Amino acid sequence: MNDMTSHPVTTQDAAEPILRLEGLTVHRGAAKILDRVSLSLGRGETLALVGESGAGKSTIATALMRLLDGARVEGRAELDGAGDLLALPERRMVRLRGSRLSMIFQDAGSALNPSYTVGRQLTTTLRRTLGLSRAEARAKAVELFTSVGINDPDGRMSAFPHQLSGGMQQRVMVAIALAGNPDLLLADEPTSALDVTIQAQIVRLILAQTRARGASCIFVLHDLALASQSCDRIVVLYAGQVVESGPSREVLERSRHPYTRQLKSCVLEIGSKDLTAPEGTVPPHSEMPVGCRFATRCPRALPRCAGEAPPLVPARDDATGPLDHQFACWNPE
Ligand SMILES: Nc1ncnc2c1ncn2[C@@H]1O[C@H](COP(=O)(O)OP(=O)(O)O)[C@@H](O)[C@H]1O
Ligand code: SF4
Ligand SMILES: [Mg+2]
Known part of the structure; x- marks a missing residue:
């Protein structure tokens, strides 16, 4: 696979990121649940992780908290002033949980x-x-x-x-x-167990409280529209890989990856825990294409897609576009 996919997604104001995650890879047995996920989060920034069930969103949050069981983890997660979360001794993590980073669980x-x-x-x-x-x-x-x-x-x-x-x-x-x-809050679909009317209230509450404290937040959300309205940046995951990321409006209005486009056209089913999935299903890890993982469901697939992994590249190479809008696709929209 192409190593360019592990290039970090940088923020425009990345002078002093609170978190710099580089090449997070999580193996469970032979399966690569996360594959070189990189992202960077600025101070006071909110970032939404979106993608259908099984994409690896909870695994990212749980790996950052160092609460993953039975998995082999690679990569680095630099929390400003604390060091690499993935490598710190457990006694340091005990002190950091709750004081530097904390997690709001789904249920x-x-x-x-x-x-x-x-x-x-x-x-x-x-x-x-x-x-x-x-x-x-x-x-x-x-x-x-x-x-x-x-x-x-x-x-x-x-x-x-x-x-x-x-x-x-x-x-x-x-x-x-x-x-x-804490200066980093991880909210893992904190509203999916709640009535729809309460959901928006809680999302607003978490973001308002985060912002009021100058903290940063990684928000796992299943609704791309809600993510773009409420968070500064979006990272779209498919089968454990980042397929597109960037400023929320940019990702929503100028989506380049076919999967992001499909997510956009999906509507949230009332009472369901996840997005109404785009057509088809994610292949089991034992049958994952070695190239683009989306190849089995992609309407724009080319012959090279199944065998060659597309690297993350800037969405616009002109000087006017945000530098941190990136996508990974050989035949973008
Ligand atoms: N405890 C576990 N044991 C084995 N596989 C797991 C475990 N937790 C998650 N997985 C697998 O890891 C992948 C990502 O899961 P998860 O991070 O929960 O996705 P998401 O939160 O996006 O729905 C899925 O394929 C899931 O089946
Ligand atoms: S790389 Fe190919 S299969 Fe993957 S999303 Fe792009 S066009 Fe589709
Ligand atoms: Mg989850």
Whole structure:
């Protein structure tokens, strides 16, 4: 395969990225779940990872948190001032989780501990990450519950997770993720378990809170339109590879990769957990084409596509286009 695919996607304001991910590759047995994924995230920037189920979005977030089990991981993930997340000793990672980076999981119901009140779960995190006293942590917890839109925040401190609605549980998770003032938030489809009406509220809440704190966010979203409205940049993944990335509007309005075009034309099925997939299915890893992984579903495939992997290249070579819009395709739209 062509090594050019591992070139990092650079941001226009990449003077001091908070995260520089280079060549993230994840193997599970013989399968390459992620293949040389590179991206760079500026301070205060929000980035959406999009792609249908199985693309590797959760694997990226989980690998950054160093919570992947049973997988072989290669690459580098430089978190500003902390070093390579993929290589740090676990005791350093324990200190970084919650304080420098934190993750909001898809299903708050199972991420929260059913045996403890939500107040206790938040104050425990506050005391661990910020070293607060019991009384300080309680006051800060009420303040955080208020900021994430939990009504009667004082009263809710003594509620157990099962006593709260799904939307309220997710707000608690957001408060816990924000508790240690992390500068990188990873939100893995944090709303897909919720009613459609609540989804937009939570997405807006997470992004507003992220921005208010000057933090950066990698948002796994299944809706390309929502991603482009709410995030600064988009990275489109297909079968573990970046196929297109760049500023949101640019990727949405000037998509070059056939897969991005197909995603754009898909509509979100109410209540479904993922996009209505483009026609066809992702081949199993044992049958993945050695060239372009999208070749089996692509209406624009050329004879070379199945055998030769297209490198990521700039979408526009004139000086007027954003330098960081890139795609990987031999026969782009
Ligand atoms: N624990 C696991 N064991 C084996 N394969 C896994 C595991 N988790 C994920 N995978 C595989 O890794 C690929 C990427 O999965 P995932 O990152 O969950 O995708 P996404 O979040 O985009 O839906 C899929 O092919 C999935 O089947
Ligand atoms: S490289 Fe070929 S198969 Fe892959 S997306 Fe482009 S045209 Fe389609
Ligand atoms: Mg996922």
